[in-house]
Amino acid sequence: MENKKTLPLLNNVEPETCFDNQIDLFRFLLGNNYEERDKLSNTFDLWDSIPRYSTSRQAMVKIRKEKGFLPLKQITFKYRGRILQAHIQAARIIDKKTGQETDYYPSANEELVEDALRKLAADQKELGFFDKKNYTSGVVFTLYQLSTELQKRGHSRSYPEIVLSLNILAGSLIRISTTDAQEGEGFSLNPYFSGLSASSRKKLSTDESAKWTVQFHPLITQAIDVIGYRQFNYAQMMGQKNQLSRWLHKQLSLKFTFASLSTTFEMRYSTIKRDSGLLEGYALERQAIKKLDESWVELTENGVLMTHNKKEIKGERSKILDVVYILTASVDFIKEMKSANKRHLLVSEKREHFSKED
CATH class of the missing domain: 1.10.10.10 (Winged helix-like DNA-binding domain superfamily/Winged helix DNA-binding domain)
Known part of the structure; x- marks a missing residue:
């Protein structure tokens, strides 16, 4: 497959291992025709039950004014009868023009970007990948493809806005832990996106055809592996x-x-x-x-x-x-x-x- 050669390397992922039966199953959306399948995507049982996008940009501004930064955010929630906790560490983003550092929690903007990327991974065979050997999954895309998908679903974003969201998702950490000890205790600590890379022969900020690669959170990789996802009406949800x-x-x-x-x-x-x-x-x-x-x-x-x-x-x-x-x-x-x-x-x-x- 020619597309394998264009996949950027992340965390020692070998391109030739990144296309697997599991990603083909993930793309298998049950619809009668293209129009029906175009409306569909996958939602993930545990990952989409975590309240990980709950702070608005307006609320962040208020917190920054009071404290000067965004502190570690703790949220307690229940998943299928178990009490879990999520601790979210904000991403610190540097404005290249001013050099100013600003903290961001992932919010509604980033949620829309993640959902659109998941749709691209499920929709187009040459974009999504699953690497069984290194246990990673993700999507290869251009800013033009991602921008077009967002616009198609009624959520237009400029390239700088999309890049900011991608960096927030790659820079924010989320720690998910059990607290009830029903089946023992444990935790996982990872960025929302396990990896983010881009390459271009031009200037990245202006090259809409530059290749970007996102590695999804390990819970998404696990869900793809064990079929921990369900088909749903993505177009209606985005609407x-x-x-x-x-x-x-x-x-x-x-x-x-x-x-x-x-x-x-x-x-x-x-x-x-x-x-x-x-x-x-x-x-x-x-x-x-x-x-x-x-x-x-x-x-x-x-x-x-x-x-x-x-x-x-x-x-x-x-x-x-x-x-x-x-x-x-x-x-x-x-x-x-x-x-x-x-x-x-x-x-x-x-x-x-x-x-x-x-």
């Missing part, structure tokens, strides 16, 4: 204007796998607040609940849900203690879940077949 709506869409795609016209799915405000990290900072609880209500409206208007109802749990003096949301999936979402279930089964069977051949 949600609200970051919380996009987070909820991914969570529904991962958890509401049994969707049907006769079943509902319940989510609590307290759970969403804890596990998304996107409802902190409101002066009043009612303001955060209103923000969440707006996301349910957006998901319903955009065809993810058919209906959404809520039941407030109140204490003394009618104080709201929690809110239970009862969700009914749309007909289209039900079809998508059935296709995702079928695709997951087919991919698992093919993986087992490849394992026997090896």
